[in-house]
Amino acid sequence: MxxxxxxxxxxxYRKTYVAMLISSGLSLIASLVLSYDAIKLAANPSSKLxxxxxxxxxxxxxxxxxxxxxxxxxxxxxxxxxxxxxxAIAVAGLGLVAFPRWFLRAAHLVYAAGLIFALWxxxxxxxxxxxxxxxxxxxxxxxxxxxxxxxxxxxxxNTWALSPERHEKFVHFLDRGWGRVAYTFIxxxxxxxxxxxxxxxxxx
Numbered sequence: 001m002x003x004x005x006x007x008x009x010x011x012x013y014r015k016t017y018v019a020m021l022i023s024s025g026l027s028l029i030a031s032l033v034l035s036y037d038a039i040k041l042a043a044n045p046s047s048k049l050x051x052x053x054x055x056x057x058x059x060x061x062x063x064x065x066x067x068x069x070x071x072x073x074x075x076x077x078x079x080x081x082x083x084x085x086x087x088a089i090a091v092a093g094l095g096l097v098a099f100p101r102w103f104l105r106a107a108h109l110v111y112a113a114g115l116i117f118a119l120w121x122x123x124x125x126x127x128x129x130x131x132x133x134x135x136x137x138x139x140x141x142x143x144x145x146x147x148x149x150x151x152x153x154x155x156x157x158n159t160w161a162l163s164p165e166r167h168e169k170f171v172h173f174l175d176r177g178w179g180r181v182a183y184t185f186i187x188x189x190x191x192x193x194x195x196x197x198x199x200x201x202x203x204x
Contacts (some may be wrong), residue, residue: 010096013153020149021090024083027142030135031079037063037135038074051134056198061131067124075121079139082114086146093153104150104159111147118143122190132194141187148183 040047041063051059062068068075089107093099099107118140125132154160155170162170173179 010093010098013093013156016149016152017090017093020146021087021094023142023145023149024086024090027079027139027146028083028087030138030142031076031083033135034059034063034076034133034139035074035080038068038076056131057134058131059133059135062125062129062133062136065124065129067121067129078114082110086111101157101159104154104157108150108154108159111143111150115143115147126194126197132198140190144183144186148179152179 037049037059040049041060045064047060049059049063051057052061055061063074071078089099121136122140125136152174155167155174158167
């Protein structure tokens with residue numbers, strides 16, 4: 001009976017794992033493109049990239065900045081290393097694998113660091129570099145989505161050992177769909193901020 005109940009509980013996360021799988025897959029594709037572009041620029045720094053549209057929509061301008069090589073190598077390489085792990089987690093979750101609490105905590109913390117890094121890069125693109133790379137934006141949006149899915153699973157499983165009262169409030173919040181509203185608002189806010197600051201470069 002306990003095993004049946006556990007399987008029923010894990011089946012409730014299938015949509016969450018599907019969202020995680022799609023988002024991490026898109027982020028991996030973006031990382032592959034960005035890695036290819038980084039190698040192309042390394043061979044010929046004056047190369048023009050396919051998404052170099054104008055002074056603002058310019059992958060080349062972003063890729064040539066020091067922020068894109070913060071650890072001494074292209075940031076896209078981090079995506080090549082981490083996104084396959086997330087994809088594996090999503091596939092295992094769809095297969096109704098029950099992860100131990102320590103693993104869910106570790107994944108949550110690691111991806112939280114990834115989210116902070118992605119948002120920092122976005123802020124640098126917005127305020128310092130003053131140019132945007134569409135592939136980088138895709139990575140940022142995908143990172144927000146994956147972190148949201150991991151947060152949902154951690155909350156539902158109560159991996160952070162919240163008190164029963166607080167855990168019930170968070171579960172009720174998510175069950176009512178407010179989590180989706182929250183990250184949809186974030187997407188809209190980012191899009192609106194970019195449009196307000198650089199809309200003249202996007203619109204005819």
